Amino acid sequence: MDSDDLNTVHHRVVDEQAIIDTAIRYTWALDENDWARLDDVFVPDATARLGDDVTLEGRDSIVGKCSGALSPLAASQHLVGNHHVVVDGDTATHRCYLQAQHVGTKDAGGGLWMVGGRYEDRMVRTDDGWRIQHRDLTVMWTEGDRSLVIPK
Amino acid sequence: MDSDDLNTVHHRVVDEQAIIDTAIRYTWALDENDWARLDDVFVPDATARLGDDVTLEGRDSIVGKCSGALSPLAASQHLVGNHHVVVDGDTATHRCYLQAQHVGTKDAGGGLWMVGGRYEDRMVRTDDGWRIQHRDLTVMWTEGDRSLVIPK
Amino acid sequence: MDSDDLNTVHHRVVDEQAIIDTAIRYTWALDENDWARLDDVFVPDATARLGDDVTLEGRDSIVGKCSGALSPLAASQHLVGNHHVVVDGDTATHRCYLQAQHVGTKDAGGGLWMVGGRYEDRMVRTDDGWRIQHRDLTVMWTEGDRSLVIPK
Numbered sequence: 118m119d120s121d122d123l124n125t126v127h128h129r130v131v132d133e134q135a136i137i138d139t140a141i142r143y144t145w146a147l148d149e150n151d152w153a154r155l156d157d158v159f160v161p162d163a164t165a166r167l168g169d170d171v172t173l174e175g176r177d178s179i180v181g182k183c184s185g186a187l188s189p190l191a192a193s194q195h196l197v198g199n200h201h202v203v204v205d206g207d208t209a210t211h212r213c214y215l216q217a218q219h220v221g222t223k224d225a226g227g228g229l230w231m232v233g234g235r236y237e238d239r240m241v242r243t244d245d246g247w248r249i250q251h252r253d254l255t256v257m258w259t260e261g262d263r264s265l266v267i268p269k
Numbered sequence: 270m271d272s273d274d275l276n277t278v279h280h281r282v283v284d285e286q287a288i289i290d291t292a293i294r295y296t297w298a299l300d301e302n303d304w305a306r307l308d309d310v311f312v313p314d315a316t317a318r319l320g321d322d323v324t325l326e327g328r329d330s331i332v333g334k335c336s337g338a339l340s341p342l343a344a345s346q347h348l349v350g351n352h353h354v355v356v357d358g359d360t361a362t363h364r365c366y367l368q369a370q371h372v373g374t375k376d377a378g379g380g381l382w383m384v385g386g387r388y389e390d391r392m393v394r395t396d397d398g399w400r401i402q403h404r405d406l407t408v409m410w411t412e413g414d415r416s417l418v419i420p421k
Numbered sequence: 422m423d424s425d426d427l428n429t430v431h432h433r434v435v436d437e438q439a440i441i442d443t444a445i446r447y448t449w450a451l452d453e454n455d456w457a458r459l460d461d462v463f464v465p466d467a468t469a470r471l472g473d474d475v476t477l478e479g480r481d482s483i484v485g486k487c488s489g490a491l492s493p494l495a496a497s498q499h500l501v502g503n504h505h506v507v508v509d510g511d512t513a514t515h516r517c518y519l520q521a522q523h524v525g526t527k528d529a530g531g532g533l534w535m536v537g538g539r540y541e542d543r544m545v546r547t548d549d550g551w552r553i554q555h556r557d558l559t560v561m562w563t564e565g566d567r568s569l570v571i572p573k
Contacts, residue, residue, distance in 0.1 A: 123276070124427070126283050131430050133286075134437075141503050144518075192561040194537055196518050198350050198502050199293050214296075214348050216368075216520075218537055220562045229562060233346055233370055257344040258372045258381060275428070278435050285438075350502050351445050366448075366500050368520075385498055385522055409496040410524045410533060 133202040136211050136240055136247045143249070144195035150188055152180050158249055160241060165252040168234070179252075186266045191227070192220040197236070207242040208250075215254070221265045228262035285354040288363050288392055288399045295401070296347035302340055304332050310401055312393060317404040320386070331404075338418045343379070344372040349388070359394040360402075367406070373417045380414035437506040440515050440544055440551045447553070448499035454492055456484050462553055464545060469556040472538070483556075490570045495531070496524040501540070511546040512554075519558070525569045532566035 139158055146154035159165075159176045166172050173179045187193050199214045212235055219230040234256040241250045291310055298306040311317075311328040318324050325331045339345050351366045364387055371382040386408040393402045443462055450458040463469075463480045470476050477483045491497050503518045516539060523534040538560040545554045
């Protein structure tokens, strides 16, 4: 590999890592209920379909859905892996696997609700780094007590 | 770190990432039942032991085993992580952890079959990138309904 | 990105990857019961809180705790992911998610004990690479047969 080729590869590796970091930042924000940090994950007019037929329009709507489901829990863990990134200039696609564990409070019986699936994202390069423009969650299986994530 | 050292490290990081990407490409191919894409994962004369005493000889044989087990399912997810890569010129070893979830169709009762284990690979650098020469799957535990992956 | 900026980013990426590799080396050492390899993970005076109120003082104490819990098992798998690294000169913080599966021997009933949680680490750059100075394990949920990891 000559020096020019290596530079090209390095730029690609840096972009791919930055995109994966954005996907990971999403999980820590959700699991720490730190909703303001999602400003560094989604562009303001982002859209998302999070496991049902509803298309959420705008970052505030996405945050509302996530906080409604996760805030009542004792804890949650959105484990992601198998990241696959394709960069095309200032846009990119990213997908990864997800195992999202939801832990109920003692008052709610302390049960567990697991969602296995995949995220598929369209990403865009902004002045502040890579952000999600659209996210699709496809649920592959679930286990446990679904009532933990249904708003009362 | 001087410039030569940094270049050496960069080459290593690029190789390691390419090897991990090959291991991840395997999982998406399996879980999307896209068997042709395994041409970009294994060399044609690759061998594999996938959790039993049988050594599969040749890529076609490996594909046959995977498609026989996974095609009948509603979905599968081969979540991998903890990648460990050692590059030695144009060959390498790679190992990683695996949690493979198998989701039955509604007709099959909709159950789950989980296999936890590790992959240990011998990889080779080809003109088209890094490929698996030999793969060993060691099963560490299983849970659920094994009948989901037994050909009828 | 100009050449100087790219070099800075590359140094950061190399550091981050080395830190993640240290966290992964820990998991393979534990799951292979290869306690000597923890010399390449922790500094000698490292401290750790591994899911309870006890602060383990020194690497030997950490090794003793891990080997006491894991040696009696048939197998274990410490799957980690969602790594988040912040480097500040020669120190760094690292955190990641954990799903630790513990597999009992047939004599112990062959059951499973799962611990889900997160590691939060303070790391330090040494002449031999990045090492853990302090590790905190926060348990988020557990499932299965806890008796598998209680010394008899």
